[in-house]
Amino acid sequence: MEHISDLERLGTRISLGVSKPSEIVRLLDSLKALPSIRGSLEQIEEENQLPINFLEKITNCADIVDFIEKMILAEPAVSVADGEVIASGVNSKLDELRGILRDGEDWIDSYIDREKKKTGITSYKIKQNRHLGYFIEISKSNVSKVPETYVTKQSMVNVVRYITDELKDWEYNILNAEIEIKQIERSLYESFLNDLSKHVDRMQQVSKGIAELDVLLAFSYIALTNDYVKPELNSSTKLDLKGVRHPVIENFSGEYVPNDILLDKESQRLLIITGPNFSGKSSLLRAVALNVIMAQIGSFIPCNSAKIGIIDRIFTRIGASDNLIAGQSTFMVEMLDDANLVNNSTARSLIIADELGRGTSTYDGLAIAWAIAEYLHNSEAQPLTMIATHFHQLAELEGFLESAKNFHFKIGFDGEKPLFDHRIFPGSSDKSFGVEVAKLAGIPTEIILRARFILSILEGQKSSINEEDGEEKISNQVKDSDELKQIIGTIDDWFKDDFDPNSKVVVQSKQKKPKTKGKTPEEIEVLATIRNLTINSITPLKALEILQNLSSLLNTE
Amino acid sequence: MVLNSNIYTFKPRNTGQIAMDRENLTSPMMRQWARMKDEIGKDVILFCRVGDFYELFYEDAEIGAKVLDITLTSRRIRDTSHPLAGVPVRSVDLYVGKLVNRGYKVAIADQLEDPKAVKGVVERGITRIVTRGTITEDALLTESNNYIASIVRKRHSYGLALADLSCGEFYAQNYNSADDLEEMHFILDSSQPVELVFSDSERNNLTELWGKEIENETLSPLPDFWFDPKEAEETLQDHFDVKSTKGYGLPDQSLAVCASGALIRYLQDTQKRKVSNITKIQLLESKHSMHLDRGVIKSLELFTNTVDNTDEGTLIKLLNKTVTAMGTRELKKWIGAPLTSIEEISNRSNTVEILTESELIANHIRGRWNIYLI
Numbered sequence: 039m040e041h042i043s044d045l046e047r048l049g050t051r052i053s054l055g056v057s058k059p060s061e062i063v064r065l066l067d068s069l070k071a072l073p074s075i076r077g078s079l080e081q082i083e084e085e086n087q088l089p090i091n092f093l094e095k096i097t098n099c100a101d102i103v104d105f106i107e108k109m110i111l112a113e114p115a116v117s118v119a120d121g122e123v124i125a126s127g128v129n130s131k132l133d134e135l136r137g138i139l140r141d142g143e144d145w146i147d148s149y150i151d152r153e154k155k156k157t158g159i160t161s162y163k164i165k166q167n168r169h170l171g172y173f174i175e176i177s178k179s180n181v182s183k184v185p186e187t188y189v190t191k192q193s194m195v196n197v198v199r200y201i202t203d204e205l206k207d208w209e210y211n212i213l214n215a216e217i218e219i220k221q222i223e224r225s226l227y228e229s230f231l232n233d234l235s236k237h238v239d240r241m242q243q244v245s246k247g248i249a250e251l252d253v254l255l256a257f258s259y260i261a262l263t264n265d266y267v268k269p270e271l272n273s274s275t276k277l278d279l280k281g282v283r284h285p286v287i288e289n290f291s292g293e294y295v296p297n298d299i300l301l302d303k304e305s306q307r308l309l310i311i312t313g314p315n316f317s318g319k320s321s322l323l324r325a326v327a328l329n330v331i332m333a334q335i336g337s338f339i340p341c342n343s344a345k346i347g348i349i350d351r352i353f354t355r356i357g358a359s360d361n362l363i364a365g366q367s368t369f370m371v372e373m374l375d376d377a378n379l380v381n382n383s384t385a386r387s388l389i390i391a392d393e394l395g396r397g398t399s400t401y402d403g404l405a406i407a408w409a410i411a412e413y414l415h416n417s418e419a420q421p422l423t424m425i426a427t428h429f430h431q432l433a434e435l436e437g438f439l440e441s442a443k444n445f446h447f448k449i450g451f452d453g454e455k456p457l458f459d460h461r462i463f464p465g466s467s468d469k470s471f472g473v474e475v476a477k478l479a480g481i482p483t484e485i486i487l488r489a490r491f492i493l494s495i496l497e498g499q500k501s502s503i504n505e506e507d508g509e510e511k512i513s514n515q516v517k518d519s520d521e522l523k524q525i526i527g528t529i530d531d532w533f534k535d536d537f538d539p540n541s542k543v544v545v546q547s548k549q550k551k552p553k554t555k556g557k558t559p560e561e562i563e564v565l566a567t568i569r570n571l572t573i574n575s576i577t578p579l580k581a582l583e584i585l586q587n588l589s590s591l592l593n594t595e
Numbered sequence: 596m597v598l599n600s601n602i603y604t605f606k607p608r609n610t611g612q613i614a615m616d617r618e619n620l621t622s623p624m625m626r627q628w629a630r631m632k633d634e635i636g637k638d639v640i641l642f643c644r645v646g647d648f649y650e651l652f653y654e655d656a657e658i659g660a661k662v663l664d665i666t667l668t669s670r671r672i673r674d675t676s677h678p679l680a681g682v683p684v685r686s687v688d689l690y691v692g693k694l695v696n697r698g699y700k701v702a703i704a705d706q707l708e709d710p711k712a713v714k715g716v717v718e719r720g721i722t723r724i725v726t727r728g729t730i731t732e733d734a735l736l737t738e739s740n741n742y743i744a745s746i747v748r749k750r751h752s753y754g755l756a757l758a759d760l761s762c763g764e765f766y767a768q769n770y771n772s773a774d775d776l777e778e779m780h781f782i783l784d785s786s787q788p789v790e791l792v793f794s795d796s797e798r799n800n801l802t803e804l805w806g807k808e809i810e811n812e813t814l815s816p817l818p819d820f821w822f823d824p825k826e827a828e829e830t831l832q833d834h835f836d837v838k839s840t841k842g843y844g845l846p847d848q849s850l851a852v853c854a855s856g857a858l859i860r861y862l863q864d865t866q867k868r869k870v871s872n873i874t875k876i877q878l879l880e881s882k883h884s885m886h887l888d889r890g891v892i893k894s895l896e897l898f899t900n901t902v903d904n905t906d907e908g909t910l911i912k913l914l915n916k917t918v919t920a921m922g923t924r925e926l927k928k929w930i931g932a933p934l935t936s937i938e939e940i941s942n943r944s945n946t947v948e949i950l951t952e953s954e955l956i957a958n959h960i961r962g963r964w965n966i967y968l969i
Contacts, residue, residue, distance in 0.1 A: 040918035040962035044733065046762040047920070051731055053763075053872035078960045086949045089942040217711075238872055242763055245921050252922025253929060254943060255961050258950035259916050268944055271937050286896075286908050327895055328910060334885055334933035336943025337914065338951075350935050351886035356894040378890075386935075 039075060039252065042068040045245035053235040055228065059114035059123045062234075065241075066106045069099045072244065075251075090254075095247025102237050109230050124226045132222045135215045142212045149205070159183050164205070172209045174200045257337045264289075266338035269329075274347035275303035275386065277330070277422055281342030284325035285332065288340060295460040296342065299326055301388075301422040306443045308415045311426045311462065312433050313447030318460040319426035320356070323390045326424060327352055330388060348386060349422075353379035355391040380413060387421035389414060393428070404429045415439045433466030564588050623716040625677075628652055631704050631721055639700045639724060642691065646710075648681040649690075649703070656680040662697055663690050691725050692735035698813045700726045724865040727813045728790025731761050738923045740764070744788035745858035746779075746804045747822050747850050748797065753804070754850025755779050756858045757786055757879065762924070763872035765859075767843075767851040768879040780806030782879055784889040785931045790815060792861050794822045817857055824848040827856020834859050834869070835876075843876040884932035897930055918961050 043064040051057040052065075079092055109128055115121030126133050146164055153174075154162045163175045175197050176184055188200040260266065264285070281296035288294040299322070300306060311319050329339045333346050379389055391410075407427060412435065414423050425432070433444045444466040567588060624645075632641055640658060642649040651659040656678040660667035669676040682690045691701050702724045706717045728743025730736055745756040753770040770779045783806060790813040793804065798816055801809055820826055831840050831852065845851050855876060862870045892898060897910045906912045911930060917923050934940045950957040 039960050042919050042921075044920035046924075047731065047733055047736070050761055050763050050872040054731060054866055054868060054870065056731065075960055078956050082949065082953045082956055086952070088949055089945045235871060238763075239874060242872075242874075248919055249921035249925035251960070252917045252919050253926045254946050255950060255957055256914065256916035256918075256922065256926065257943075257947045258954075258957055259961070260914060261947060261951055262954060268948055271940050271944075273937065286910065286913055289913070290908075324895060331885070331887075331895070331897070331910070331930070331933050332914075333944075334935065334940055335929040336934070336940055336947065338944070338947060348935050348937060349885060352891050352895075354891045354894040378888075 039071065039248065039255075041071055042248060045241050045248065049238040049241045049245065052231055053238045055231050055235070057231055058117055059110065059227075060116060062106060062110055063114065066103060066110075069103050069106075069241075069244075072096060072099055075248075079251075090250065092247050092251050095243050096251070097240060097244060099237075099240065099244065102234070102240075105234070109226075118220065118223045118227050122223070124223050124230075129222060129226055132219060132226070135219045135222070138215045139212065139219070142208065142215075145208060149208075157183050157185060170199065170201070171213075172201075172205055174202065174205065176200065254336070261338035264340060266340055267343060269333040269339050269341070269344040269346050271333065271346050271348060274345075275422070276345065276347045277301040277326070277349075277388070278345040279326065279329060279341050280344065282322075282325050282329055282344070283340040284321045285328055285340045287321050287325075297322055297325075297462045299424075299462075301424070302441075303385075303420055303422065304441070306441055307420055307422050308411065308435075308439060308442040309424045309445055310411070310432055310435060310442060310466070311424065311445045311447070312428065312430045312466045313426075318447055318462075319428075320392050322462065323356075323392050323424050323426050327354065327388065327390050349388045350386040351382070351384050351388070353383060353387060353389045353391075353421075355379060355389075356393075380410065380417075383414065383417065383419045383421040385419050385421070387419065389421050389423040391423065391425045393426065404431060407432055408435065411435055411442075412439065415442055430466055436466070560591050564591055624719075625652070627716065627719055628704075631702070631719070635702045635721060635724065639702045640694060641702050641704060641721075642682075642687065643704045644684070644706050644719065645681070647684050649684060649687050650679055650681040652677065652679050658699070659690075659694075662699070663693055665690075688732055688734055692730075692732070695725050695727050695730060695735065698727065698811060700724060700813070700815075721867065723867050726790055726815065726865060728758075728788065728792075728815075729760050729862060729865045736761055738920050739927060740786070740924055742786045742788040743790040743792065743858070743862075744783060744786070745792045745854040745861070746797075747794060747854045747857070748800070748804060749850055751776075752850055753779055754852070754854040755782065755879070756851065756854035756876075757782070757788065758858055758862065758873065760862055760866075760870060760873070763874065764877075765855070765873045765875065766877050766879045767845060767855045769846070769849050769851045776806075781886065781888055785887070785892070789813060792817055792858060794819045794857070815861065817861060821857040821860055822853045824853055827853045827860075830856040830860045831876075834863070835874070840876070844878045845876065883935060885935055887931065887933070892931065898927070 045065070045068060048057065048061055048065045048068075051061060057065075076093060076096060076098065079088070079096070082088065083093075107125075109125055111122060111125050114123040117123075122136075124132060126136070150162055150164060154160065159176055159180045161177045161180055164172060165175050166172050170191055173191060174188065176199075177197050181198055184198075184200065188202055190198060191201055192199040261268075277299065278301075279299045282299055283294055283296050295318075299309070301309060311322065313319055325340075329341060329344065330346060330349050330352065332339045333344065334349065379387075379391075383389060407425070407429060411423070411425055411432065414421060415435075416439070433446075436442045436444045443464070445462045445464055446466050447460065447462060567584070571584070628641065628643055631643070635641065637654075640651065640655045642651060644650075656667055659665055659680045659682075663680075663682070665680050665682060667678055667680050669678045671677075687703075691703070694701050702721050704719045705722045707720050708718050710717045726743075728741065730741060740759045741761050742757055742759050745758075747754045751772070753776060754767070755770065756765070756767040758765045768779070768782075770776055791801070791805065791809075792815045793801065795816040796819050797804060801814070805812075825848075828840060828848070832838065839847070840852055840855075841847060845855070859870065859873070862873070887895075887897075893901065895910070896908060899906060900908045902908075911927065914930070915923060915926055917926055934943075
């Protein structure tokens, strides 16, 4: 099968009438391989009926092979203009003309022999160039022996060139034959392509069959070489993968540690996986998604055993740094992703979120991660969700949400050097994995500054209600903000050791209340629009559209 | 607004200058050139067959010299100089490919008569137009599908047609709501068309139709009436030799018909012949497959990695143990659209199971069974 050319594209070029003879040869070779493939398939089907009927698509095509072999030479020229393409026996006129050409060469030899004898000239040559066509070349020393019927065409230093009527008559015939041959070959080749194009439908069907067979053969080859298993697909809403490996990474790393993952809509639909960086969180998440994809394209998968309830959509929220698009902040990219998965998840969705809430400062990030995790768990769709995070605090969600479950990666130390286990354990990583957390909180004042800033804004909004007109929405937001304040208060507790009371002063002085004075009507409108947005129900596209409107509002002078 | 700038792949050119030069086109061949140039429009670079070369003139020659790194010369007639550049006939595919991949469109003008048999100027004519979405030369294509998309809109409804001329594939669908629009964008994301045809009057709404910024896709605005329901229906009936397009599941006068008709017409126009390898319209039905949007495809590194955008370390690289070009394309389609029907998946995985059991024969079919004999 590896000798089979791109039948789809060959077929196209045939029906467009632009195929070169060399392409026809490739087509022929491909078609000739079909009987042996069919033979092998029949051999397989003697023992097991294949669920996909390849033999129906990969037909024999012997008639096409015969037709091509009858029409085209086994080794045709690159193009009709460059030489012979059409086989002999196709057109009697063509055969006759080719005969004339072949005889022509014999004729020259016999003409030379005859003239040599007649004239006694030994250095008798017939040559050809673009300018004179065929001509006779005689050395100067023999010029005296040249008959009178010869016409002198050119005199050179050592030789003189002549033509004769007989030679020119012959040349005329040869040239005409050549031109006529080209014409006949060209029209025969055209009608050949036209006839062949009637079979293109069938070739495309063969091509489709070969394509499918090729992919499935590749799957079986990979399954055998990489030790994959056949997954069981069912209509449940569970994902039960035993000993799941990352298909790509397992080939690169020496010893790969498989893990068991169970997601279940009823009892365990939100997995929160904690652990320090480089412990294997990301690759585990990706491994699960890749296994699902591989299973649903019909491949075997790198697991010990697998039961997969059909997934109809996969969402990813993977480290913001991976998705940097020019002109968008990491935070914006992340928010677009988040809005997408929050708004569009289905009952059969699988959500993979790696480092949720990473694109912004730690404090905001944690709050966002918390809220999104909660939302997904409680949403109507109840998607299967895996969240990897180095906010070990997120693990506290398990206590609030019935179907959330914690897992963690462990880390050990060999002196200064960390040792990664890459095995997942139930429960969350405890706070003594302080290295990572300490790193995270490495700039504690900044975090606290930020937290204080948010709080102060929330308070600022409350007080601004009285000043701003027509901001009805804000009273609702205040209700929400009380709740939010509670959460942030909890978060604050986690960081209270790092809290520097002195920073409070700075923050307070930075706080700005919304003002209307000194603003243009456009600016006021823009602010009002932003305040009225319900971010959660906005699609990424809509968000961009709004942004565009806002900026055009501000830029129209 | 930023959104609509930079849309067009082609830089506007100074046409006034050329028009003036054309007044001076005294030789019959150059008049022929000017006539053909008028026929194809100034957007398209004209390769004109002259003996063993394809010659480019004027602004075409300047672009050619820049993009193709060929020598720009000029012929001096009276007081004006006429820029010209040429490439040998033998390697024309290569040069055309280079231009087309940069987003240019190229027209090939061949000699329609045998020069030996004619006195005076040989009759020349455009034999085809090459654009990124209409290439058929194997050498200029990658193993992936090479899709061209046609989009049409009427208020909040949309019609999409998608074709890969090199493989004879043709798809279409109607999208009638905002949800549907997202579906259409999803299909555009996963098929990654290299060229986009649309009605000329939609020039300014492209990002809405396309669902994102136009990057390096070739843009081909077409006359509005090509998208007219009646015109389109007629084109399709004529092309497929059918009485109605209803047989393909497309409602009468629907936008999918408009998009399809215009696309078929464009393909015929570029190939200068019937595109008879396109034999049917298939309905696009991605609801039968898993939804993977572009972000997911990228972040899970299905086709390209996030480090250097190559296929190193990707799922396609791992799984692509196919041995034919069709197989490679098929695999890409499968990975981009995993199935959601248990029956269809089982058909595949049960086949894989049987093939693994018949390992020797299976490897014999692939033609790589020697791997196992070593």
